[in-house]
Amino acid sequence: MKSRHFIHALCVSGLLSLSTSQAIANDLPELTVYTYSSFTSSWGPGPVLKEAFEAVCDCKLTYVSSDDGVSLLNRLRLEGDRTRADVVMGLDDMLMPQTKQLGLVQQHHLDLTNVPLKPALNWNDSHFVPFDYGFFTFIYDRNRIEQPATSMAELLASNASVIYQDPRTSTPGQGLMHWIQLIYQNDAVNAWRQLSGNTVTVTKGWSEAYAMFLQGEADYVLSYTTSPAYHQLVEENDQYAAATFSEGHLAQIEVAAVSAFSQQPDLAREFLTFLLEVDTQSIIAQNNWMLPVRSDVELPDAFNSAERSALSLSPDAAEENRREWLRVWRSAAGR
Template sequence: MVNVTRLALAVLAGLASTAALAQDKPTLTIYTYDGFASEWGPGVPLKAGFEETCGCTVNWVAADSSIGTLRRVQLEGETTQADIIVGLDTAVAGEARATGLFADHGLALDNLALPNEWTDAQFVPVDYSHFAFMHDTDMMPEPPRSFEELIALPEDIKIAIQDPRSATPGLGLVLWVKAAYGDRAAEIWEGLRPHILTVTREWSESYSLFLDEEVDMVLSYTTSPAYHIIEDGDETIKAALFEEGHFPQIEVAGILKSSDQQELASQFLAYLASPDGQKVIPTTNWMFPVVDLGDELDPVFATLPQPEKTLTLPEEEITANSRAWIDEMLAAVQ
């Protein structure tokens, strides 16, 4: 009877110790978009890789889009449970910065391999690519080589794009047209209107229309063909390269000032921008890594044609004018 009692006490003590350890284990809450946190996205291997060394639990909280994550944090303000947001991009970074909710990351980031020098004190790059229209070479062997050539195609040639109010590719297209054509942007949108079958809320909806052959072209990324080559063995889906150049998307991550896990959050961002973190990005998020992975980057990515010219707009100009540019686009295509 005494031995049984002692055994029971030992078991209870062990359970109490385990519970105490679990309570002491910090949780890092990260807001992101649903594709990033999905079972096939980079969130799963990033969580596993970071948890191996951090002594913490990574908790992904997914919204329907990266713009949705920003809107949620804007609503929650300093009461947000998020320690980090992952998946904003440089098109909305200025708006995010203007909230005053983000802390400096304090990282050196001296091993980056991006098209341009990175000097942002608050946001850390996660991945990048250029916006482009996809076409199937079986259906469209000779794609348009500019927006103006696309406009000149027969009106039965249809495209699908995304809403710039809810999807970062849609906003990226607005910036692309504005960067390429400036004051002629409204004219370009008017010309595109007959070709636009639909403006979808999110990228996945419009891309499904393309895969189902309901549209001839769809707004996506120059890296999108890598998915079809690697996963499907299909080399017929290509990005149409435009002579006026292409606008880039660089996805970023930032730490919330209100987080009580500042050091842990900084460690995660350092891991995210390291070769160990970046090696999972190309074949889960289908974008280029922000560091040179050498032989660890699937060679298919080196075969993807890329634009000769990268178009840019200053962040302050985007922040000040993006709503007016979106209104200009919607007025022209609706």
């Protein structure tokens, strides 16, 4: 008899947890923002932005998070017109063509002429607005590496150990794939083979890779040029530095858009405008550890060294070649 009560209790508690997760607090309109999980985590910019936006919008902001940008897109395409998303935030510029083709987002109709976006971004997309950007690079520990590699070629030829992310799951990993394709083009297979000799492991996401690096498991980790700023500002630690490669660096622009199936398109547009405000840009830069897209944001000096000379890759070319490039990576890195 005891066991029957046990099961009964379990069922009740299970049902309770099912129903509470779907409860909606009150009658305010709800804006659902799909994004990636490090954005919404307690140390990311999500919670602060939620508070700031709710203070002005007279609405309730709810985040729904996926592991990272790539799984965010996959989720959107699986959900199709049944999605609850009003705003999609955290895809990057390389994923824009695909997202538009699939009809998952709508035009924003915002006038960005009054927003002093950095000229280098050269932004004129009809659907997406940028909210931050960063350059991919390899981070190293100054105490361990006295003479850091000054080019990709030098890194590949060295016997330094490297951790990077899976290009299928994580946007930095995909960034490295594009970067290597840009530098080596038809010779990318050999570059990957060379890199696989230096690779400690390929992780699913950025945080696993970075945590392993911080524990001293590799000489270099793939990350952003802004990563040292985090150590300098939050930990007051000058130990970590970002490599500068003579071939140039690839930028990643993170973007947001209104979902094509949003029930609250006006509120969603309001959120996009909010993302581009000076204060918001400053919060994002210092919590998401990326560079602001506006040119008039005051940031600590630690951010100054994060700019690099940019290689350019058109999102359409990346889109066209993605599957082929993934295959190249998969067979070369899989030995």
